[in-house]
Amino acid sequence: MSLLVKICGLSTRETLDVALGAGADMVGFVFFPPSPRHLSLETARELGKQAKGRATKVALTVDADDATLSNIVETLQPDLLQLHGKETIARLRDVKARFGLPVMKVIAVETSADLAALPGFADVADRILFDARAPKGATRPGGLGAVFDWQLLSKLDLKLPYMVSGGLNPDNVAEAIRVTRAGGVDVSSGVERSPGHKDPEMILKFIRAARATEELMVR
Template sequence: MPVTAKICGLSAPDTLAAAVAGGASHIGFVFFPPSPRHVTFDQAAALATLVPDHVERVGVFVDPEDALLDQAIRAARLDAIQLHRASPERAAAIGARTRLPVWAAVAVKARADLAAAHAFRGAAQRILYDAKTPDDARLPGGMGLRFDWTLLQGFDHPLPWALSGGLDAANVAEAAAISGARTVDVSSGVESAPGVKDAAKIAAFLHTVAML
């Protein structure tokens, strides 16, 4: 089974094109103003027209209100919703209301943190294991932090899942081998500066993933 990749936090046509050309299975648009990767509805709408049908458009949200979700879904023609800092109950409600698949982020630092994934059984369609950020951090992800991938070894995953947190072209092969991930998600690891994607880094990351 090949490893697939999501390039998250895209905000410019050239780097989106690099993601598509490199074989990304998913691209992520961030709808969270504190993030340097935030896109407006107009930006997302323009970028969405450049995404071919075989690549899924994922909207990334932090505990969003319904109005934000509705506008983002329409603008970006989203295929899935990724939720950070949302309870299983809220995730289930969003999935039922939007009728879109939900990716639920689970923040990981210690083995015990993985248990939160089980609460999303029946509430989400995919778990995204991401590195836990400091308590005072404004952002729930995209900070280049990674967690100990061995924590995922032998874990009874309740749902299909993806690995995120501190990945880049230099470590993604090791991360997939250690964790068993078949879907990987990268953001800061393919940037030249916070929020500034780098087409060459995207190409290198996706080339490495294609060899797995």
């Protein structure tokens, strides 16, 4: 299976077009007001139309209620819901049943103990995304540029597709893929010139670096 590359936190037509043109498999849109990448529904509608049929549209939410999710689903028409908060296994099951969309659950990682809940979530989720655990007092759970110890995933035995994120950038994505053997990589702050402002050239460099590593691992 080929490596999936996700560019998350896109917020302008220009940077979305760069990501799509460079061959991103997934494009992520953030719906979480504390984030500098938060989108209005109006902007999401336009970007969703731009991405339709060109990449998997991912809606990132954090402990969102049903009303919020309903508005997002109706407006963006995402292909995948990314639940990035403290959602329980029961909540995942409910969201899947209610909205009829596949769900990617984010697991925050700092130590091996953080992987204890993985089997339960893997029974319900369609995909897992491993991200660095946010420090205490952080206003948001991700997009902070923090890296976790990838060796924690080096012996992971998970049948479910999984991706890795957390502090990835064009310079370290190759090592992340090599160590974790993840089927996908997800970047946000690592391709930004400042929080919430994507850099087109960094997006291109990240996707090229990920694809080059994929080719080497296939050989």
